[in-house]
Amino acid sequence: MSEHRIYGISFAAIYPHYIAKAERKGHTKDEVDHVIEWLTGYDKDALAKTIADEVTMRAFFENAPALNPNASLITGLICGIRVENIEDPLMQQIRYMDKIVDEVANGKKMTSILRTPK
Template sequence: MAGHRIFTTSFASIYPHYVAKAERKGHTKDEVDQVISWLTGYDDAGLEKVIADETDLETFFAEAPDFNPNAELITGVICGHRVEDIEDPLMQKIRYMDKLVDEVAKGKKMTSILRG
């Protein structure tokens, strides 16, 4: 999947969709931020900066302050693919983030989402 179009998509363009998905299901922006922070290590200021800078997803993950080593515990299907079977490391990280936001929207307990 080298050079996939999603890699050059800005985080700022997908973030509002994540928040809207969670809010439609009765959850909050703070919950979305919490799972993204758990996965990537970005704090609130860091997220605001990558949004303001319109950082693309490739850079977003390459510069993640502290990508969580427990991310490999994220399993399941997202966009028709099992996240644990995705071979491209960047695509897998993007799908990990998608999966976490899906779990927030579905109302899973945060301890379960954060693999605690």
């Protein structure tokens, strides 16, 4: 079975779409960066370097400094699929990022987006 196409796409190709989605709904690049940094552990400089280097989505997550241990608290639908039920770990991480960027765009409170255990 061949690898999913998104794994080979550069993060730099997807990132502008995240920003555009948030900005269309009155939110900012800084908010998007904040949730991506929370999820992956990249800081602003490292995030900028991954964009400049056009790393693939696979490399983006494989080289993430520290995936947030609370990422598994991200639940819900993205593209009609429950993120908590995705079996492929890399695809799940990508969908976690999609989900939290959607939540930024939809105006969800940052304290809710950045999951903390109850």
